[in-house]
Amino acid sequence: MAERKLVVYPGKDLMIQAGARRFVLTLLDLLSERLPDGGQRKRVDVALSGGSAAQPLGLVLADPLADAIDWQRVHFWWSDERFVPADNADRNALEARKLLLDQLVADGKLPESNIHEMAADVRSAEEIASVMADAASDDASVRAAADAVNDTLLEAAARAYEDELTRELGPKPAIDLMILGMGPDGHYASLFPGHDEVLVADRLAVGVNHSPKMPPLRVSLTAPLIARSRHTWFFAAGAGKAESLAHVFAQPNNPAYPSSFAGGVDEFVWFSTEETVTKL
Template sequence: MKPHVFVYPDKGTVAQAGAQRTLLAVAEDLNERDAHGRRIRERVNVILTGGSDSILSLKLMANNPLVDSIDWKRVHFWWGDERFVPADSDDRNSLQARRALLDDLVAKGDLPETNIHEMAPDTRSADAIASASDAENDAALDSAARAYEEELVQELGESPIFDLAVMGMGPDGHYASLFPGHHEITITDRLAVGVNHSPKMPPLRVSLTAPLLAQARRTWFLTAGEGKANALAHVLEKPNNVDYPSSFANGTEEYHWIVTEDALPEPDDKA
């Protein structure tokens, strides 16, 4: 699908737009009816990720009046990727999302804890983590990835489809934990994979794969800052470019980039 680009003046406005759009999309999906007045879907599955733009958007959602109008018992949250670190580490994407929004919804009784589908943390001792070999790390990562695959299939079937994926992109063009120069972007026979030696700290991660992410009904990228303009230019220019993994993203119904002015590629005067 051809991406649509929406431009806002600054990072805060991008996050606010992402928050408003997310709440509206979830509310509309939950309330959509067919010609006979029957619900189109009983639940909505949302992919979250880390990154400052996405977490800021979650914080803004927490204070948005629309948040109280949503039946959160029918909303399930998943992660596009996770840092494979101990459960209490501040690096955890899921912990950041909980602090920004999810824990408050759970505390109010609006969101069941069982609707939060976290990737497994690293349960090894600090000494075991420090002394682990590459092979041991690979085995631990693969175990965590396979456990998430099993949960995906159990909840959503053999070919999971998400209703909304809210993603971010790094200055190098990576999304989730699919990085340029790493083979995980080319994997097509898995739903989730372990990522060792990530170029961005921390080095151990688990990520959903590109084919699974591309099947989301709606995919939105929240992207702010001039440091991302070069990558975005390449992503918008050519799909499925392994040098800029975000170019593998897609949406079956919507594919949007919600960006700041300085993140936008320079216009081509010849166009």
């Protein structure tokens, strides 16, 4: 595993700008790598996240070097997704599409088939509202029935993503570039403190019910899959994340601060800001 590195910027804006430039340069480097037999790499696989970790995507096309990227060989995945309808603004994939991916597709540079979204909730708004109301019921049996419905859908979504990962990348898939953010509570992807999903070791993806952060239904890659990414980047900005960052750096594999489980094989970098590292 790569040694953890910390890069500290004066503020969030510069962190995002630098992240966009690093993204472009890293893609160029990965696409230019030669295989042991001297051949060219056929593809580079990138996993995206939402929130501040997605913001550098909006600056990528302004970089003149982005024109040199062979987007036909870049595949996009997600570290996690909110299990909501496909057109819901909470979708991480929708955010990434608006920031970068849809423009690449429209320009004929990126095949739509290179975008590997996690499943969306295809139920009607009325169905979702009814089940979620039952999930908050005072009646334990009603809550249990609603949870069972949601758990079944989440499990199917997680299994479908696992199948796509193994179909595309083989029986032990590894992402080339994993881009993550950390929440104020120390969570990453949709692996939260106090939830058992961070400890799951025999799956590639899991469903997450009752997320402490809205929306409550999610799908997430697992800690082992994230940890075997070749390059893993974290973006963490804001004074509200300072304490969690200190705990993450102090003790690895601490379920109380799930981001402490992350790692990277060739590179493991935290991009942060001065106000975020005050407790290190």
